[in-house]
Amino acid sequence: MKRNHLLALLLLASGGLLHAEADSALENQMKILARGTRQLSQQVSDPAKQQSTITLIENLKKAALDSKTLDPRKTSEIPEEKRAQFLADFRTELDELKDAFDQIEEAVRSGQYEKAKSLLAIVSSIKKEGHGKFKAD
Numbered sequence: 001m002k003r004n005h006l007l008a009l010l011l012l013a014s015g016g017l018l019h020a021e022a023d024s025a026l027e028n029q030m031k032i033l034a035r036g037t038r039q040l041s042q043q044v045s046d047p048a049k050q051q052s053t054i055t056l057i058e059n060l061k062k063a064a065l066d067s068k069t070l071d072p073r074k075t076s077e078i079p080e081e082k083r084a085q086f087l088a089d090f091r092t093e094l095d096e097l098k099d100a101f102d103q104i105e106e107a108v109r110s111g112q113y114e115k116a117k118s119l120l121a122i123v124s125s126i127k128k129e130g131h132g133k134f135k136a137d
Contacts (some may be wrong), residue, residue: 025072032063033097037127041120044104045113053116057105064098075135086134093130100126 040056043049068091078086100122107116 006025007060026067026072027062029070033060033067033127036060036063037120037123040104041117044108044120045117048057048115050108050111052109054105057101057108059083061098061101064094064101068094072134072136074134077136090134093126097123097126097130125135 036056038054038061040060043053043056046053071087072090075083075086102120103122104116104119106114107119
């Protein structure tokens, strides 16, 4: 009998670890996005850092795409019948973020640094909206 309880506890713990690993992976991607966006806002209008800025934007786009393969922690709080839509909305939001980075990259590549800087407002808006919808309290 004790063996069954121990086995049940181990199964629960391993499930929790898998969930924690997924949370951790998404949190890591979000940290990449937060740090990178902060750095981008500091250097986006500097023509001397054009190549560095482009590389940074490419890393940010990768982090957004990598995040699409992960589920936010809040997913477990969503009723089963609404979960698929919740995840679809989450992934759409990440696509919008990637598209915003594409626009910034295009402006930087064409030397339109002030335009690129103004496009950061879109990223900020997506972040605020996304955290409101998808981030667990």
